[in-house]
Amino acid sequence: MALIKRFVPYSLKNRLTIMLIVTTMIPLALIGTISYASIYSVLENKAERGVRSNLHQVMLSLESTLDQLNHASQQLALDGRIGKNLDLYLKADIYEKKQLLDEIKNELSLVTFTNPSMGLAFYYFANSGKVMFENYSIEEGVDILDLPVLSKLGTISYNGPHRSLNPWDGHQVFSIVRNVNLADEENVYVYIETSFKLAESLLSMDQSVADTAHLIVDSEGRILFSEDEKLFPTGSLYASGERNQNGYAGHYFFEELNEKQNWRLVAAIPKASYDRELRSWLLQFAALTILSLAAGCLVAWILWRTVYEPLKKLSQDMRLVPYSKSQSNGRMASIMEFDRIHNSFESMRSRIEMLLLEAEQREQRKARLEVEKLMHQINPHFLYNALDTVRWLARMRGEKEIDKLVSSLNKILHYNLNKGETAQIRDELEALQNYMSVQSARYQFHYEIDFQAEESNLDWFIPRFILQPLVENALLHGLKDDGRIWVRIAAEGSDALIEVRDDGIGMTEEQLRKLRDTETDSAPSAAGFGIGLNYVRKVIALHFGDRAKLFIESEPDTGTIITLRLPIIREVKGDA
Structure with missing residues (x-):
C-alpha cells in the first residue's frame, strides 16, 4: 500500500489527469485486443462458413439440375413412353409414323414444359450423324460424343460446362447424353442440355x-x-x-x-x-480509436475546467475559515452540485461560528453553576444536620410524634441528596411512604394507599423521584376526604407499567386536554396541577426518548388513572 501511495500523485490535479488518461486508454486497449481476437475469429469463420455454405448451395443446385436432366432423359429413353414411341416410329409405316410423330412432339413439348431447367433436346444417331425431334435449332456437324465429360455412369454421360449446341444461345450449359438402347438400332442417344443461362446463373449464386x-x-x-x-x-x-x-x-x-x-x-x-472485410474493420477501429482519444482529451479538458476549478475555490475558502476571512461571495460555480456544496459549506461555517460562540457562553454558565452548586450543597447539608439534632432532642424528651415526623423528613432529604439518576423501585416506594407520612401529619387528613407489585419487580430501576410527583398530584389536587390511592407495578412484555389511580374528584375534558399538551406552559395552572407531571414527562423523555409513554385517564367524580410505560431496566452500570 505504501508503495502504491509513493507512485500516486498527491495533487488532485495530477490524479485527475492520470485517471482520465488511464480510463480512456485502458478500455480502448482492452476492447481493441479482445475485439481484434474475437472479430478476427468471427469474420474468419463467417467468411469461411459463407463461402462453404454458398458453395454447398451451388453444388446442390447443380446436382438438382443434373438429376432433372437425368429424369427427363429417362422419359426419352426406351424405358420411357417417348423412347418406346421412338422405337415404334422407326418400325412403323408412313401413316403410323405421322401419328407417332405428332404424339412424340407433343410429349416432348410436355416434358420440356414440365422441366424448366431443360433447354435443347434431341435424338442423335451416331452411325449416320442424324438428328431427330430437336426442340430448338442445332449447329451443323455437331458430335455430342466429343463434348467435355464431367462424369460417366454406365451409358449416361454428364457433360459440361460447354457452349450450348443451340447457335442462338451461345452460353455455357450442362448436358446429359444417354444411350436409348433401341432394339433394332444401335448407337442412338438422347441429348438434353440446361436452359438459357442456367449454368451461369447457378455459378453466380455464390456471392459470399x-x-x-x-x-x-x-x-x-x-x-x-x-x-x-x-x-x-x-x-x-x-x-x-x-x-x-x-x-x-x-x-x-x-x-x-x-x-x-x-x-x-x-x-x-x-x-x-x-481479407477485405477484416481490413475494413481494422481501419474502422483505428479511426474509432483516434476519435475516442480526441473525445477523451476533450472530455478531460472539460472535466478539468468543470471539477477542478470549483474545488480549488472551495479549498481556498476552507483554508481561510480559521482566520474568519472567507470570501465565498461571488464564488458560485453555476453547477448545481457544486453550488449545493458551496451553500452547505457556508451554512456549516456559519453554524461553526455560532457553536463556538455558544460553547464559550456555556463554559461561562458552567463556571457560574459550579459556584452555585457548591453554595446549594452547603445549605442542604446544614439543614440535614440540624434536623438530625432536632430528632435526637425529641427522642430524648419522649416526643415520639415529632421524632417520627423529623425522621421521615430527614430520610426524604437524605434520599433527594443522593447522587445518581436512577433508583430501585423499592427505594422509590420507601421514599414515597416517608413523603406520605410527612404530608399526613402536615394536613391532618386520613387516606389509604395500596401498593401492588411482585417482589421481583421491586428490583427494577427507574428514574429517581418520578413516583412522588404522581402521588402528590392525586393527594393534593384530586383526592377526597378519606380517599384511597392505588400504586400498581407490573410487567407487560419488555415494558414496566406503573399505574397510580385514585378515587378523587377527577377532571373535565378541558382540563385533560391542557394537561396532555406537553408543549403548553399554561397547562399546569389551567388544570390546577401538572407541574409534577411536566417534570415526569421531561425525566422519562431524557432517559428513554420515544420508548417511554405517559397516559392520563380521568372522569369527573370518578377518579384519575396515570399510567407510565417504561422499558424494564434490571441493572445499571456505574453509579445508579
Whole structure:
C-alpha cells in the first residue's frame, strides 16, 4: 500500500489527469485486443462458413439440375413412353409414323414444359450423324460424343460446362447424353442440355466474396470449366497439392465434392478479397480509436475546467475559515452540485461560528453553576444536620410524634441528596411512604394507599423521584376526604407499567386536554396541577426518548388513572 501511495500523485490535479488518461486508454486497449481476437475469429469463420455454405448451395443446385436432366432423359429413353414411341416410329409405316410423330412432339413439348431447367433436346444417331425431334435449332456437324465429360455412369454421360449446341444461345450449359438402347438400332442417344443461362446463373449464386472464380474439376483432376482462364486455364490439371505455384499462391481454395459422380466444384478466392472485410474493420477501429482519444482529451479538458476549478475555490475558502476571512461571495460555480456544496459549506461555517460562540457562553454558565452548586450543597447539608439534632432532642424528651415526623423528613432529604439518576423501585416506594407520612401529619387528613407489585419487580430501576410527583398530584389536587390511592407495578412484555389511580374528584375534558399538551406552559395552572407531571414527562423523555409513554385517564367524580410505560431496566452500570 505504501508503495502504491509513493507512485500516486498527491495533487488532485495530477490524479485527475492520470485517471482520465488511464480510463480512456485502458478500455480502448482492452476492447481493441479482445475485439481484434474475437472479430478476427468471427469474420474468419463467417467468411469461411459463407463461402462453404454458398458453395454447398451451388453444388446442390447443380446436382438438382443434373438429376432433372437425368429424369427427363429417362422419359426419352426406351424405358420411357417417348423412347418406346421412338422405337415404334422407326418400325412403323408412313401413316403410323405421322401419328407417332405428332404424339412424340407433343410429349416432348410436355416434358420440356414440365422441366424448366431443360433447354435443347434431341435424338442423335451416331452411325449416320442424324438428328431427330430437336426442340430448338442445332449447329451443323455437331458430335455430342466429343463434348467435355464431367462424369460417366454406365451409358449416361454428364457433360459440361460447354457452349450450348443451340447457335442462338451461345452460353455455357450442362448436358446429359444417354444411350436409348433401341432394339433394332444401335448407337442412338438422347441429348438434353440446361436452359438459357442456367449454368451461369447457378455459378453466380455464390456471392459470399467478391472476385470468386469457380472451377469444375473432373474425377481425374482436370479443369473442365474455369471462370478465370488466365490463372486456371481449362484443360489444365488442378494443382491441389501445389498451392505455392503461380496463381495458386495468392488464393484460398474451397472444395465441394459430388460423391455420386466424383467431380468437384472449387471456389478460388483471392486472399486480398477474402481479407477485405477484416481490413475494413481494422481501419474502422483505428479511426474509432483516434476519435475516442480526441473525445477523451476533450472530455478531460472539460472535466478539468468543470471539477477542478470549483474545488480549488472551495479549498481556498476552507483554508481561510480559521482566520474568519472567507470570501465565498461571488464564488458560485453555476453547477448545481457544486453550488449545493458551496451553500452547505457556508451554512456549516456559519453554524461553526455560532457553536463556538455558544460553547464559550456555556463554559461561562458552567463556571457560574459550579459556584452555585457548591453554595446549594452547603445549605442542604446544614439543614440535614440540624434536623438530625432536632430528632435526637425529641427522642430524648419522649416526643415520639415529632421524632417520627423529623425522621421521615430527614430520610426524604437524605434520599433527594443522593447522587445518581436512577433508583430501585423499592427505594422509590420507601421514599414515597416517608413523603406520605410527612404530608399526613402536615394536613391532618386520613387516606389509604395500596401498593401492588411482585417482589421481583421491586428490583427494577427507574428514574429517581418520578413516583412522588404522581402521588402528590392525586393527594393534593384530586383526592377526597378519606380517599384511597392505588400504586400498581407490573410487567407487560419488555415494558414496566406503573399505574397510580385514585378515587378523587377527577377532571373535565378541558382540563385533560391542557394537561396532555406537553408543549403548553399554561397547562399546569389551567388544570390546577401538572407541574409534577411536566417534570415526569421531561425525566422519562431524557432517559428513554420515544420508548417511554405517559397516559392520563380521568372522569369527573370518578377518579384519575396515570399510567407510565417504561422499558424494564434490571441493572445499571456505574453509579445508579
